Amino acid sequence: MPALVIAAHGSHLNPGSHDPAFAHADTIRAAGAFEEVREAFWKEEPSFREVLRTLDSEQIYVVPLFVSEGYFTEQVIPRELRLEEWDVADWNSEGTDADHVTLTAEDVGKTVHYCGPAGTHESMTDVIVQRAESVTGDPDVGEGFGLAVVGHGTKRNENSAKATEYHAERVRETGRFEEVHALFMDEEPEVDDVTEFFESDDVVVVPLFVADGYHTQEDIPEDMGLTDDYREGYDIPTEVDGTRIWYAGAVGTEALMADVLLERAADAGADVGNALDLVRQRTGGTAAAGD
Amino acid sequence: MNDAQLHALREAATDGVSCDGLRAERTEDGYTFATPEATHEGLDEAGFDALAEANPWLVSNWHVWADASGARAAYCRWIERADDLGVRERYEALVEGLSREWGQLLVTAELGEDGGRVYELRHVDDANAEPDALALHDDPLDAREIATLDADGRYRPLKTAPTLQRGWRFAALDGRDLVRTVEFFYPATVANWQREREGDLDVTHFRETAERQTGIYDVVDELDPEGVENLARACCVDSQCLKRREWDEDDEAELDAPRGDGEFPCREPCSLVIAAARQWAILESEDSRTYEFELTPSEKTQLEEIVGAVAEGRTDEIREADVGDGANRYRARYLRAKLTDEDGSFENVSGGQ
Numbered sequence: 001m002p003a004l005v006i007a008a009h010g011s012h013l014n015p016g017s018h019d020p021a022f023a024h025a026d027t028i029r030a031a032g033a034f035e036e037v038r039e040a041f042w043k044e045e046p047s048f049r050e051v052l053r054t055l056d057s058e059q060i061y062v063v064p065l066f067v068s069e070g071y072f073t074e075q076v077i078p079r080e081l082r083l084e085e086w087d088v089a090d091w092n093s094e095g096t097d098a099d100h101v102t103l104t105a106e107d108v109g110k111t112v113h114y115c116g117p118a119g120t121h122e123s124m125t126d127v128i129v130q131r132a133e134s135v136t137g138d139p140d141v142g143e144g145f146g147l148a149v150v151g152h153g154t155k156r157n158e159n160s161a162k163a164t165e166y167h168a169e170r171v172r173e174t175g176r177f178e179e180v181h182a183l184f185m186d187e188e189p190e191v192d193d194v195t196e197f198f199e200s201d202d203v204v205v206v207p208l209f210v211a212d213g214y215h216t217q218e219d220i221p222e223d224m225g226l227t228d229d230y231r232e233g234y235d236i237p238t239e240v241d242g243t244r245i246w247y248a249g250a251v252g253t254e255a256l257m258a259d260v261l262l263e264r265a266a267d268a269g270a271d272v273g274n275a276l277d278l279v280r281q282r283t284g285g286t287a288a289a290g291d
Numbered sequence: 292m293n294d295a296q297l298h299a300l301r302e303a304a305t306d307g308v309s310c311d312g313l314r315a316e317r318t319e320d321g322y323t324f325a326t327p328e329a330t331h332e333g334l335d336e337a338g339f340d341a342l343a344e345a346n347p348w349l350v351s352n353w354h355v356w357a358d359a360s361g362a363r364a365a366y367c368r369w370i371e372r373a374d375d376l377g378v379r380e381r382y383e384a385l386v387e388g389l390s391r392e393w394g395q396l397l398v399t400a401e402l403g404e405d406g407g408r409v410y411e412l413r414h415v416d417d418a419n420a421e422p423d424a425l426a427l428h429d430d431p432l433d434a435r436e437i438a439t440l441d442a443d444g445r446y447r448p449l450k451t452a453p454t455l456q457r458g459w460r461f462a463a464l465d466g467r468d469l470v471r472t473v474e475f476f477y478p479a480t481v482a483n484w485q486r487e488r489e490g491d492l493d494v495t496h497f498r499e500t501a502e503r504q505t506g507i508y509d510v511v512d513e514l515d516p517e518g519v520e521n522l523a524r525a526c527c528v529d530s531q532c533l534k535r536r537e538w539d540e541d542d543e544a545e546l547d548a549p550r551g552d553g554e555f556p557c558r559e560p561c562s563l564v565i566a567a568a569r570q571w572a573i574l575e576s577e578d579s580r581t582y583e584f585e586l587t588p589s590e591k592t593q594l595e596e597i598v599g600a601v602a603e604g605r606t607d608e609i610r611e612a613d614v615g616d617g618a619n620r621y622r623a624r625y626l627r628a629k630l631t632d633e634d635g636s637f638e639n640v641s642g643g644q
Binding site: 011012013014015018022026042043044045046047049050051053054056071075076079107 | 361432435439440446448449450451474477478479481482483486493503505506558559561562563566
């Protein structure tokens with residue numbers, strides 16, 4: 001049976017950074033679709049550089065637990081895994097379309113099915129909606145509510161914003177929420193002015209980040225005016241300028257995220273059996289019709 | 292040994308069996324059963340079975356290793372010193388337990404049912420602790436949580452830092468779960484150790500690693516040879532990391548810094564070393580200047596002691612009233628009050644402008 005590697009950023013400073021990768025790996029392990037499931041990190045161990053040699057399997061599916069296509073998915077991960085035949089053109093992506101490429105890792109001679117990042121998979125949209133349900137405690141949340149999908153945004157890589165806009169558009173198309181907007185930390189339109197973009201009295205704010213850390217726990221709550229000092233905390237919801245803000249924290253911590261990782265591997269050809277159903281049952285997702 | 296093992300041995304004898312002094316074969320002339328002491332040929336099945344019954348540890352030992360291969364088997368055999376001890380000697384020792392240290396881990400192999408192996412894992416400093424005094428775990432995944440924080444609750448970004456917390460044990464692990472647990476504590480160490488034993492360790496030296504870096508780490512390759520030497524002395528010694536450094540500046544330039552005494556090799560500068568190297572590459576790009584300080588000899592010594600105490604992570608150990616130690620907090624505060632202005636900058640230092 002093949003192996004699944006969840007490739008995440010990790011941190012030298014923040015122990016919580018690896019929690020989502022561990023949690024989703026555990027969910028997928030329990031579903032039994034892979035002989036081996038291993039987390040690998042840029043800043044922690046096992047490193048991308050060494051993870052493949054720790055696995056018995058000859059067929060390995062690698063899914064980046066990153067929110068967008070860009071520097072990590074296009075340069076760092078393929079380089080560190082020693083996928084020497086890698087060419088980003090093989091993904092044939094406009095920024096949100098990366099699917100998978102099959103390559104050989106030179107140091108171990110194993111076959112690697114290198115997948116696009118979790119964050120740009122279409123089922124990530126479901127996780128964003130589920131996050132809104134989780135934070136409001138309302139499985140039918142939508143009517144009377146606005147939804148803000150918040151990305152980091154950076155002038156260095158336009159794909160960072162594309163992923164955020166992609167999911168905002170997909171949620172908008174469902175018509176479930178009164179209004180949906182993509183907002184950003186480091187570019188316009190900025191999350192600081194969240195209430196100006198919405199007419200609804202209630203707005204759910206879902207940051208498209210993998211882990212809770214500095215940005216999602218300190219920057220964004222303070223920028224939005226939920227609190228003057230993140231250490232003092234804030235209520236959910238908190239009223240800001242007459243709008244109730246339901247701040248969800250990093251979407252990557254939502255249990256349903258495990259489903260996206262599994263779907264990426266399945267799209268790349270992994271035989272995951274009934275694991276998708278098991279994971280969705282376990283993480284509160286609803287299997288799509290026909291699944 | 293049990294009947295299933297005996298049956299399996301008879302089956303395997305058709306293709307020939309050779310394991311740790313046991314040899315079993317089946318030819319047209321009957322069975323052969325050889326031990327380190329004697330070889331018996333031309334046996335019928337009853338004769339073969341009788342010899343197996345008389346040498347149960349040889350049979351069960353063969354059965355333990357029959358299907359094992361690769362790094363996991365090599366590691367488990369290393370733990371019980373299979374290459375050095377005869378089977379009978381090993382089985383006698385395994386009753387009490389055979390232990391090896393692996394970084395700060397103590398791995399103990401013991402005999403399980405029918406001569407199988409079970410493993411126990413605990414902190415080396417808990418070697419003599421009563422089992423009940425240690426928190427019992429059986430899921431390898433728990434190792435990730437134990438390894439995340441040190442005894443003071445501080446995050447351990449480097450898994451092989453010698454700061455593993457104590458007070459836990461994993462019991463009754465099979466070989467597979469043992470290696471999984473070890474690998475959650477010290478990722479990739481078993482794989483790289485095995486590669487090294489086979490003469491196949493792919494070392495990537497500092498220069499090659501540095502040249503591969505992109506983005507904000509692109510500057511790492513600007514660190515000069517002396518900087519690389521100091522980097523290894525700062526980061527890659529036993530007091531900071533239990534891996535044994537096998538990389539050097541490049542193929543030709545060996546570093547003088549000690550490599551460490553660790554059981555498992557370090558084949559490439561890790562992400563923490565690269566992050567630190569980036570900082571030093573940036574700092575070393577500054578030109579040096581000359582400053583003129585007025586210090587008493589004791590104050591100069593005190594500054595040296597402060598640098599030493601911080602570098603060794605010793606500041607928490609200095610007793611509050613131990614004003615004889617140059618890195619004592621009150622000593623440092625007195626020096627600051629005397630020598631620096633309200634911003635904490637040195638006063639009355641000339642030069643360097």
